[in-house]
Amino acid sequence: MPSFYPIFIFLLFLSSCLAGPTIIITGPAENNEAKIEYLGRYLPQAVLKNVASTESDILIYNRVGNRDTLIEDSNKVQQLGGVFLEKNVSTVVFIRDKYEYLNAEELFVLEHLLRTDRSLSVVHFEEKAESSPIWLEHSDCFATGTVDSKIGNTVYFCNKETDSVLNEILNERIPIDKVVSLPSSSFFFANAASKKYRIDKKKVCKEETDL
Numbered sequence: 001m002p003s004f005y006p007i008f009i010f011l012l013f014l015s016s017c018l019a020g021p022t023i024i025i026t027g028p029a030e031n032n033e034a035k036i037e038y039l040g041r042y043l044p045q046a047v048l049k050n051v052a053s054t055e056s057d058i059l060i061y062n063r064v065g066n067r068d069t070l071i072e073d074s075n076k077v078q079q080l081g082g083v084f085l086e087k088n089v090s091t092v093v094f095i096r097d098k099y100e101y102l103n104a105e106e107l108f109v110l111e112h113l114l115r116t117d118r119s120l121s122v123v124h125f126e127e128k129a130e131s132s133p134i135w136l137e138h139s140d141c142f143a144t145g146t147v148d149s150k151i152g153n154t155v156y157f158c159n160k161e162t163d164s165v166l167n168e169i170l171n172e173r174i175p176i177d178k179v180v181s182l183p184s185s186s187f188f189f190a191n192a193a194s195k196k197y198r199i200d201k202k203k204v205c206k207e208e209t210d211l
Helices: 004-018 029-039 104-114 184-210
Strands: 022-026 058-062 077-080 091-095 119-125 141-145 153-159
Touching (some): 022 029, 029 091, 029 119, 058 104
Parallel strands (some): 022 091
Antiparallel strands (some): 119 153, 141 153
């Protein structure tokens, strides 16, 4: 093994540990004005002015030295690097419309972004919070909150837990109650025990009838 391999691996590990959080801004297209306004709290104005005119459904802004090589640019997905982002954020993602309207390629990109090892905040702009959004399936979300905006919104804090870097949080984090499901083996034994109880109960009733 070449002598520089251990150094290279260590640098990769260090960069992943020091990487700042990812922020995903989403919600229906009719709320894009509020979404773009919030995006402007992290992007330089020179970059922000091009957001409304682009035809891409997913825009990914990365700070210098941070680019996801697993994501390929297309006419619907665009990744921009070397962007100065506020608050030590590594990546900001803008999704033009609700995720239900994304095609298979775009959904793959979104799900990949949701599985990041970094701290992740999903800012969903919609008056009514969704009951089971896609980020609860692909991310380990542990709390919710709200940011200051003219449009109702819900912030989901997910994956690596760190101090929030979001601008203008309005309230304390509200923990998400997670449903703990029984392992399949536990379910088997519980079901078997229940079945045995029903059989034993029938046997007792029969014996009492015979008496």
